[in-house]
Amino acid sequence: MRIENNIQDAVLQAIKSLYESEVNAAQVQLQNTRKDFEGDITLVVFPFLRLSKKSPEITAEEIGTFLQENVDLVESFNVIKGFLNLVIDKNYWLNILSEVYSDENFGLKAADENSELLMVEYSSPNTNKPLHLGHIRNNLLGFSIAEIAKANGKQVVKTNIVNDRGIHICKSMYAWQQWGNGKTPENSGMKGDHLVGEFYVEFDKHYKAEIAELVEKGLSKEEAENQAPSILAARELLRKWEAKDHETVELWKTMNNWVYEGFDVTYKSLGVDFDKIYYESDTYLVGKEEVLRGLREGIFYQKDDNSVWADLSADGLDQKILLRSDGTSVYMTQDIGTAKMRFNDYTIDKMVYVVGNEQNYHFQVLAQLLDKLGFSWGKDLYHFSYGMVELPSGKMKSREGTVVDADDLMDQMTEVARKMSEELGKLETLSGDEAEKTFRMIALGALKYFILKVDPRKNMMFNPEDSIDFNGNTGPFIQYTYARIQSVLRKAADKQIAISSNLKIDSISEKEKELLKRLSLFPSVVQEAGDNYSPAIIANYCYELVKEFNQFYHDHSILGVDDAAVMNFRLVIATAVGKVVKSGMNLLGIEMPERM
RNA sequence: GCCUCGGUAGCUCAGUUGGAUAGAGCAACUGCCUUCUAAGCAGUAGGUCAUGGGUUCGAAUCCCGUCCGGGGUACCA
Structure with a gap:
């Protein structure tokens, strides 16, 4: 108790x-x-x-x-x-230590079929460009929130809604048609998502030039933006796509598949996964039907130009467009459809959307719209609103190519990890493959911890020059401590020292007691992280714990003490700390190396 | 304009439902490896918690105003 x-x-x-x-x-x-x-x-x-x-x-x-x-x-x-x-009484702390040592799942609750079911939507990429640092934060947060919810005894379904249709992908498609010269991942050796992204940038380049030209001719900026040939062509492609024009649909399928192959690689590198994937191209029509039903039932209204709107002014919000005058759907339309399909597919108790805070208004509106359409769960949806990642140069913009690419970043950090290991003379005894795996593990540990240790709600700064750190309050520091512990335990095993959970100790040092106290907090930390949807709470706890352990490690010899009971006690502490750290970091999706 | 989120050390960030002398890391400087991994440990220095009021035994934390910054704001997602 x-x-x-x-x-x-x-x-x-x-x-x-x-x-x-x-x-x-x-x-x-x-x-x-x-x-x-x-x-x-x-x-x-x-x-x-x-x-x-x-x-x-x-x-x-x-x-x-x-x-x-x-x-x-x-x-x-x-x-x-x-x-x-x-x-x-010190026996209280000793009992907790025994418990941590003996309980395989200390601090973690298991779900059963009656547990609350949480669906977590995260990632939700557009298929017109590769993933960048902003998406990394989204993916890491979503994955971690889902894992933390599981640790709190919830059933969890991780889901992804792929925004595979819309004007953005039509822009890449048009650019590829115009200036692609038949370029494919196969004939260029490029990763598919990067290739498609290249044409998204290409589109924007031409579009901007056309606008400038039209403004030169005397049009207003707004007129120019709406009359530039490129944007007209992209809109025409969107219209043809919705009309199921064969050629358009085929091109769309081809280019999306290039992107999916690329995404799969990135997701795998990041270590994130999904239980159920929805595609906007499947859900938007369901949304459209719902909107039209709403129109028939007088929940929404139609303007003279045929566009369909919701009036939310009574709820303190505004007018919201749901279908454009040309009948095509907007972002909101498909979100309504996606929500409906999800609640048909699962008995969801709580729906969590991991989406940036720039869409706060969108989700306020979505909750209201679902409520008006008669979905009882609409108002209960939870928008997990996280802050953006900023660069020293300012905001990232895909169109302008000022982004930190996800794949590149992971590769670069792996290189840094390799260099650092070589300089320190570490991992020389490992095989090439094992060393390579460890470099990757350290690089990802650094990246993930860097992002997850920050309060998710706040904007954060990422400086590619010096945010890649492996010392101090970092993932590698925690990994290193874990590896040290395993090293000691290996040595103990080599010496045939048996570890017992039976602790008979006359006195406990300050450092030892601090560790026991810290270990005892883990269950409440897991719960707090779950209640607050905050991986940062787990990250900071793990840091404090290993920092404490390193002090202990520095001041106390574990295998060098004469008293067998004390040695056993310290081995139990080391084992317990290792377990809790691994368990905690696992909730962040960070792996622990046996050696580094 | 309106709505909303934020402002803590040079930099990046912690700081539980209001609690004791506001904490880490990085960067700078100084020590500690023939002893379980120095990606470590110890120390020095660095603060008007944006700012002005208020609430009370007590405020970085709650309330109001001001300044600065991010985001949103009806046919982008």
Whole structure:
């Protein structure tokens, strides 16, 4: 049982017996004792002063005495100002250590068929360009949130909605028709998504030039943007596509398949996966039907030009277009259809959309629209809104080619990891393949940790020059600590030292106790990360834990102590830390190397 | 204009439902490898928590104003 609960109950009793008052549990504020003071758990007594009508010191003294007498595990206490510091019996911490050591799934809850089902949508790429750093943040967050939800005992379905149709892909298609000269992944050796992306950039180049030319001739910017030949051609392709024009559809299929092959490689490198993939080309018609149903039922309205709109002004929002005047659908249309199909396919308790904060308004509107269309779950959808990744040069723009490409970045970081290993003279005993795998693991560990340690809601800065770090508060630092632990355990095994969960220790050092306390927090950290959809909480916990371990490792010899019981104790600590770190990092999708 | 999110050390970021002297890493400087992996450990230096008020035993945290920045704002996604 968690000791916090015991103490909380005891404090309630103390208040009752000492001051004849009732307080609710929320007023019992327990926190970890700051390192500068003696004690393990601290009670803040200020909230009780109005009941005791005594000074903070005396109140704390009285409650402390009560707790020491009534709670077995409270060994002693001290009072500093309004803070009551409790010293907990060391056996409590030792028991937790045994538990961590013995429980394969310490801190993790398993789902059963009755568990809440969470569907997490993430990635959701457009098929007109390769993935970049912004997508990496999305993918890592989505994957990690899903894993954390699983660890909290939820059933999870990871899903991806591929935005495979629309004006964006028509732009790449048109550019390829015009200037492609039959270029394919096969005949060019280029990765498919990169090839298609090249033509997206190409389109924009021509489009911009045409606009400039038209403006030169006296058109307004807006007129020029709507009359440039390229954009007219792309729109015509979109119209033909929706009309199922054979040639257009074939080109679309071909180019999308190039992209999918490319994406598969990137997803695999990133280590993310999906249980169910939806394609916008399948869902947009369902959405269209829903919109038309809404129109028939008077939920939406139509303008003279045939465009269909929703009036959300009564809900504090605005007018929203749902079908264009030419009958084609917009982004919102397909999102309605996708939502409907998903809820037909699964019994979803909670739908989570991992999408950037630039679309906050979109999801507010989507929730309202689904609600109006009669879907009871509409209002409950959760938009996991994360911040953008910025570069020192500013915002990334695919059209202008100012992006950090996902594939390139992973390759570059692998190179840095390789160079670093060579300089340090590490991994020389490993085979080429194993070393290569480890370089990759370290590179991905650095990248993933760098991104996931940051509060997801905030924008973050990525400087390609110096964000690639392997020392300090980084993924490789954590991996390194793990590898060190495994090294010690291997040596112990070589020496035929058996490790036992039976801990008989006379005293525990400060550093050891800190580690045990830190380990005991893991279950609540997992839960907090789940409640808040925050991988960053896991990341920061793991960092604190291994930092603590490295201090312990520095100050205490594990295999060099004479006392067998102490050696066993320290081996159990090392094993437990290794397990929890691996478990925590696994929730972030970061692998731990046995050696590095 | 309106809506919304943010501003913590030179840089990148933590900071639990308001709690003790605001913490890490990087960069700079100084120590520690014949001993379990130095991708490590220890130390020095670095702060008006954007700013002005307010709430209270107590505010980086809650409320109001101001300044600065990001995002959104009816036929892009």
